[in-house]
Amino acid sequence: MSRHAAIDIGTNSVRLLVADVSESLSHAPRLVPVLRRLQMTRLGEGLAKGGRIRPAAAVRTAEAVAKFAALAASEGVATPVLIGTHALRAARNPGVLLTRVTLPVRILTGDEEARLGYRGVLAGLGPFRLAARLLVADIGGGSVEITWGSRGRIERSLSLPAGAVVLTERFLAHDPPSATEIAALREHLTRAFERSLARPPGRPLRLAGVGGTITTMAAIDQRLSPYDPDRVHGFTLSRRAVDRITADLLARTVAERRRLPGLQPERADIIAAGALVLQHLMASSGVRFMTVSEADLLWGLVLEGSNTRTR
Secondary structure, three states: OOEEEEEEEEOEEEEEEEEEEOOOOOOOOOOEEEEEEEOOOOOOHHHHHHHHOOOHHHHHHHHHHHHHHHHHHOOOOOOOEEOOOOOOOHHHOHHHHHHOOOOOOEEEOOOOOOOOHHHHHHOOHHHHHOOOEEEEEEEEEOOEEEEEEEEEEEEEEEEEEOHHHHHHHOOOOOOOOOHHHHHHHHHHHHHHOOOOOOEEEOOOOOOEEEEEHHHHHHHHOOOOOOHHHHHOOEEEEHHHHHOOOOOOOOOOOHHHOOOOOOOOHHHHOOOOHHHHHHHHHHHHOOEEEEEEEOOOOHHHHHHHHHHHHHO
């Protein structure tokens, strides 16, 4: 058994996973989380409009990274793997953050992000390895990653700049959003997802979801207060529940959303846009139920690091 750590520098939050990985010739590597942390720093604040990372957001994010690196070291991992996603891919000035971080940061392509997330889901939801047709969706703050696979093998993946922070800043200016804003965002999502999520005829499809929007929707559906990852992981989220929660979120102000059980107050301003993405994703894929996973990109990164070190 070996211990590894990974830090995900996302558009909305910074996340840490420290985990022990057991290697065996007789079965796939097994991952046991030791420490998980999340801090919302909103690195992508204003990015959709200006194309640049704001200095204040870079400072907040760098401080969170330093804190999480120290936590990893206290758990026995001196050099965690650091990755960046949409905000660092899209920004014209990624150096405003990278120069403040003392460890090297690997900026993932959208395809890499999608594939690592798929691997994490398979590690966390073991039976899904046998699914004849599996779609994994990751709704983040800056982008949405979608990966198709069959019996544990990846067939195709794509990344769309349609995350909850990006879409909120681009489309939802009023509080609560106006009917015109909601209609414009729905039209945008229809164009984005209609072709890419067309369901192949005659093939069964299972849908697994990761990312802050999806885990939050599962927590709201269960009215979890405080948030409980053990009750979120493996939870079945129905399209009917997604439709109901989305309508409720869109009708509320940000202040009203903050009081909802299951919703972290820091997500209140972006959850409505994320919920619309999830609603369109489920409708376009033709699937009525989604299995929610806490195992995601970070799990994939830890497993990748484990494989690299044991070769």
